[in-house]
Amino acid sequence: MSSQSRPRPMGGPFAGAGMPAEKAKDFGASARRLLGTLRPDTARLVLVLLFGVVSVGLTVLGPKLLGEGTNVVVAGFVSAQLGDVPAGTTKQQIIDQLIAAGQQSQADLLSTTDFVPGAGMDFGRLGAILLGVLAIYLVASLFSWLQARILNGIVQRAMHRLRMRVEEKVHRLPLSYFDRMQRGELLSRVTNDVDNIGQTMQQTISQVIMSLLTVVGVIVMMFVISPLLALIALVTIPLTLLVTILVARRSQKLFVAQWRATGVLNARVEETFSGHSLVKVFGHQREVEADFAAENDALYRSSFGAQFVSGMIQPAMMFIGNLVYVAIAVVGGLQVAAGMISIGDVQAFIQYSRQFSQPLSQLGSMANLLQSGVASAERVFELLDEAEEDPDADPALTAPADAGHLRFDDVSFRYVPDTPLIDGVDLDIRAGSSVAIVGPTGAGKTTLVNLLMRFYEIDGGAITLDDVDTRAMTRADLRARTGMVLQDTWLFAGTIRDNIAYGRPDAAEEEIVAAATAAYVDRFVHALPDGYDTVLDDEATNLSVGERQLVTIARAFLADPRILILDEATSSVDTRTELLIQRAMARLRRDRTSFVIAHRLSTIRDADLILVMEDGTIVEQGTHDGLLRARGAYWRLYNAQFEAAVDEEGAAGAAPASRETPSRM
DSSP: OOOOSSOOOSOSTTOOOOOOOOOOOOHHHHHHHHHHTTGGGHHHHHHHHHHHHHHHHHHHHHHHHHHHHHHHHHHHHHHHHTTTSOTTOOHHHHHHHHHHTTOHHHHHHHHTOOOOTTOOOOHHHHHHHHHHHHHHHHHHHHHHHHHHHHHHHHHHHHHHHHHHHHHHHHHHSOHHHHHHSOHHHHHIIIIIIHHHHHHHHHHHHHHHHHHHHHHHHHHHHHHHHOHHHHHHHHTHHHHHHHHHHHHHHHHHHHHHHHHHHHHHHHHHHHHHHHTHHHHHHTTOHHHHHHHHHHHHHHHHHHHHHHHHHHTTHHHHHHHHHHHHHHHHHHHHHHHHHTTSSOHHHHHHHHHHHHHHHHHHHHHHHTHHHHHHHHHHHHHHHHHHTSOOOOOOOSSOOOOOTTOOOEEEEEEEEOSBTTBOOEEEEEEEEOTTOEEEEEOSTTSSHHHHHHHHTTSSOOSEEEEEETTEEGGGSOHHHHHHTEEEEOSSOOOOSEEHHHHHTTSOTTOOHHHHHHHHHHTTOHHHHTTSTTGGGOEEOTTOTTSOHHHHHHHHHHHHHHHOOSEEEEESTTTTSOHHHHHHHHHHHHHHHTTSEEEEEOSOGGGGTTOSEEEEEETTEEEEEEOHHHHHHHTSHHHHHHHHHHHHHHHHHHHHHHHHHHHHHHHHO
16 A cells, blocks of 8 residues: 555554643533533433432431430430439439539439439330331432432443444544544543543442432531531531642642553554564564553553542541541530530431541542543543544435546645645546556555545545535445455454455345455365354454455455455465456456556556556556556656566575585685
C-alpha cells in the first residue's frame, strides 16, 4: 500500500509514547454529565429514592427505640433497688425525699427515669420494644435490597447505552481521528474507562443516596433528642467538607494522570505485541523494555499518588468523628447528671453520632472512586465530543445499479491544511475499464482511492459516479458498490466460511464455494482439518500470509461489486499463486470498473489506463506500451525496477565466485 503524507500517531514497535498528564477538567460538569446518562430511568430513580427514604427512616428509628429499651432496663433496676419502700410510694415522693436529704444530684438523675417503686423489671414492655426493633430492621433491610436491585438494573442499562453510544461514535468518526489516535489509547477509552465508569457508578450511587439520607434522618432524630448535642455533632459537616475539598483538588489531577498513563501503557503493549517479531528481528528488546519500564513507572507514580492522597480522606473523617464522639459522651453525661436527658436518650444519641459520622466517612472514602470514575468519564466524553464526519446528504441521491463511470473534476485534497497533497486532478474513467495507479511511495495513490470511497472528504472539485456527485450519495450506498482487497489482510475470529461471506452474510453455500474456487481458496481449504468450518484465531495465524490474502480476494469475489479496488493485493503470495490470481483478477475485473495500486509494474501491463502519480499529481496517463514509448516517468519507473532485478541476479551470481576465490589463491 502506498505510504501517504498524512499525520500519523506514534507508530511501530519502537515509537516513544510519552504523553503528558493533563490537568483535571471541570469535575462538577463531568459528574453532572455522567449522571445525565441515568436520565432515561428517571422513574426508577425516583423509586430508588423512595425505597431509600423508607429504609433509612426505619433504620434511624432503631436507636431511639433501643434507647427506650435501655430506659425500661434502668427503670426496672431502680424500681428493684427501692423494693423496701412502703407500698404506694410514688416516684415524686422518692425524689422529694432525696432533695430534702440534700442529695440533689441523685434526685436529678431519677427525675428522667420512668419507674414505679417496688414494681421491678417490665419484661413485657422490654420484649415488645425488642420485637419492634427487630421488625423495623427486617423491613428496612428488605427495602434496601429492593433499592439495590433496581439501582443495579439502572446502572447496567446506563452502561449499555454508553457502550452503544461509544460504538456508534467510533463508526461516525473520520479516518483522520484514527490517524492521530493510537489504537491502544482508543481501546483503553472504549474498554477500561467505560468499565471503570460502570464500577464507580455501581459502588457509589447507592452509597451516596443512603449516606445522604442517613445524615438527614440522623440529624432530625438528634435534634428531637437534644438540640445542644445535635449542634455539637453538626461541627463534623464543615470539617468534613473542608478536608474533602482540599484532598480532592489534589487527587483529581492525579487520577486523570493515572488513566492517561494507563492508556499510554496500553498503546505501548498493543503496538509492541503486534510487532513482536519485528522487535526480535532488529534486536530492540532492551529499547522496548526501557520504554515500557518508563511508562510503567509513570503509571505507578500517578496511581500511587492518586490512591495515597485520596486515601487520606477516610482517616481524617474517622479522627473528626472520634473527637465529636468524645464531646458528645462528655456533654451527654453532664446532661444526664443534671436530669436534662435520660440515659437511654444518651445511649441513642451516641449511636446516632456513630451513624452520623459513618456515612460522612463513607462519602470521604468514596471520593477516590468518584474522582477515578469522573476522570474516566472525561476521557470517554472527549471521545464522544470528537468532530464527526460530515453527515450524509438528506435527501440523498443514488446512481443506477450498474453505475461504473467515474469522473474526477479538479479534485484537491490535503491532510494538513497548509500542505497540499492532491491538487487539481482531472480524470475520466469509463465503466468497466481497468485503471492502474503507480508512483513512488507517498505520491498519493492510496489517497486517491480513499477519496473515491469517501474515507476522506475532498477539499475542492467533485467526484461523480454516472454524473451523480458522490457527496450527494450516502456513504453506505457508495461503499456497497465497492469491493476492496488490501495489502494488509484483515480477517476476524471465525470460520473461513464466515470470513468469505463477510460482505454477503446471506450468500448460499454454492456461491461461497464458487468464490473460493475462483480465488483458489478451495485448493487449500480441503487440506485443513475442518475445511470451510476451520476456525481462525484473532490473527488468523493458522493460515499462511498468502492464504490469508486469498481469503480476502474470495471475499471480494463473493461481494460482486461494481467498482473494485486492489491495493497491492498480490504482494503477499508466491509467484505461481500470483499468476493464478492475475487470471482470476482478470475475470473479476471483467465488466467492472477496477483500480489497481501496484508497485510491481509487471502486474498491470494489461490495464486499460495507467496513471502515474508524483507528489499528488497525475503526471502521465496511458497504456503500458504507450507510456513506455513516451519515455517519461513511467518509463523511468519501469526501467528502475528492471535494473534492480538485474542487479539482484548479478549479486546472486557473484556470491559463489567470491566464496571460491580463497581456494584459488
